[in-house]
Amino acid sequence: MNKIKFISNRKPFIIAGPCSAESKEQLFTTAKAISQHIDLFRVGIWKPRTSPDSFQGLGNKALKWIKELKNQIQIPIATEVANAGHVESCLKSNVDVIWLGARTTVNPFYVQEIAEALRGVDIPVLIKNPIHPELSLWIGAIERLRKVGINNLAAIHRGFFTLEKSAFRNEPKWEIPIKLKKECPDLPLLCDPSHISGNIDMIQEVSQTALDLDMDGLMIETHFKPSVALSDADQQITPTQLLELKKSLVLRKTTALNKDFNNKLYELRKLIDQIDEKLVKIIGNRVSLVKEIGAYKKKNKVTILQIKRWFEIFNTRQKMGVNYNVDPQYVAEIFELIHKHSILTQTELMKKSND
Ligand code: PEP
Ligand code: MN
Secondary structure, X not given: OOOOOOOOOOXXXXXXXXXXXXXXXXXXXXXXXXXXXXXXEEOEOOOOOOOOOOOOOOOHHHHHHHHHHOOOOOOOEEEEEOOHHHHXXXXXXXXXXXXXXXXXXXXXXXXXXXXXXXXXXXXXXXXEOOOOOOHHHHHHHHHHHHHOOOOOEEEEEOOEOOOOOOOXXXXXXXXXXXXXXXXXXXXXXXXOHHHHHOOHHHHHHHHHHHHHOOOOEEEEEEOOOXXXXXXXXXXXXXXXXXXXXXXXXXXXXXXXXXXXXXXXXHHHHHHHHHHHHHHHHHHHHHHHHHHHHHHHHHHOOOOOOOHHHHHHHHHHHXXXXXXXXXXXXXXXXXXXXXHHHHHHHHHHHHHOOOO
C-alpha cells in the first residue's frame, strides 16, 4: 500500500469518509457509496475532541470494522493517530495510511512518540498543520517523521484557529501552505476544506481555491446521513454531494503550451516587473525620509511612536485605497507592515550612540 501516490498528473487525490466511525452500518454504507469515486477512505476512530463530554470515537471496536471493511472496498483506508498506542493498534489491524491531526502536530512530544513507533515501518503518513499558524511546527513534524525513515509523506492544510471573527471554522491563511510548498517543494500538499469551512456551504469554494493554488488533493468529510453525525455534523457532506463537488471542480493546468498565452503572459509580467521595481524604489525613498525623521526625533528627544500621526496615516491611506480601487483592507495590511518597519528603523537609529 505504500505505493500510494498523493501526487498524480493534474488529477486531485481525493480522500473522503466520515469524521468518525459511529456504527458498522454508518461506516460500511458511507464507504460503499463513495469508494469507487475516491482514492483513499478516511475515518476517525480516536477523536481529539475539545470537550470530554463530546463523542470521543469508538477506538478499538471500530478498528475491527476497518479490518472487515478492507475486504469489501478496493481502496486503502486511513485513520488518525495521536499516540504510540494508536500507531501499534493501527499497524496490527493493517490500516493502510495514518494521519496526524492538528492537535497532535502542535505537540513535538507526541509527534516524536509517534515517529519512534513508526521507525522502520513502511506506511504513508499524512500530517495536518498545527492548530495555530506556526509553519516551523508543521515542518518540524514532517522532519521528525522523515528522520525515522518515513518517505511517503504528505501535508494536509486544514486551516488555523483564530480569535478574530471569521466566516471560517479555521482560517485558511493560504500564505502558510504556500510557504510550506516553498520550503518543501517535493512534498505533496493536500487541503481539508471541511475543517477549514466548518459548514457545507463553503466547501466547494475552498476546494477550488486549493486546486487553483496547485494543491495535490482534497480531504472531504463525507457521511451517509450528516444530520445524525456524532461529530462535525455541520461540515459533512453526503455521498451525492461529494460526487457533485467532484464534478464542479475546475482543473487548471500549471502552464499552457499555447504560444499566444505565453506571449501575453510574458508581456504582462514585464509590466509587473517594471511596477515592482518602481515600488521598491519608492519604498527606499520612504525609508530615507523615515531615517531623517528618526534623526530629528532623536535630536529633539521625541518618542518614535506618534500615535495620532499613525492613526492619521492608517485612515487616510485606506481612503486613498478606495479612490484608487484597491481594497482598503489590503492597503491597511501594507501600511501596518510599512509602519512596523519604520518603527524598527527608527529604534535602531535611537540605539546608536551619538557621534
Ligand atoms: C478530523 O480530521 O476529523 C480532525 C479531527 O481534524 P483536525 O485534526 O484537522 O481538527
Ligand atoms: Mn472532523
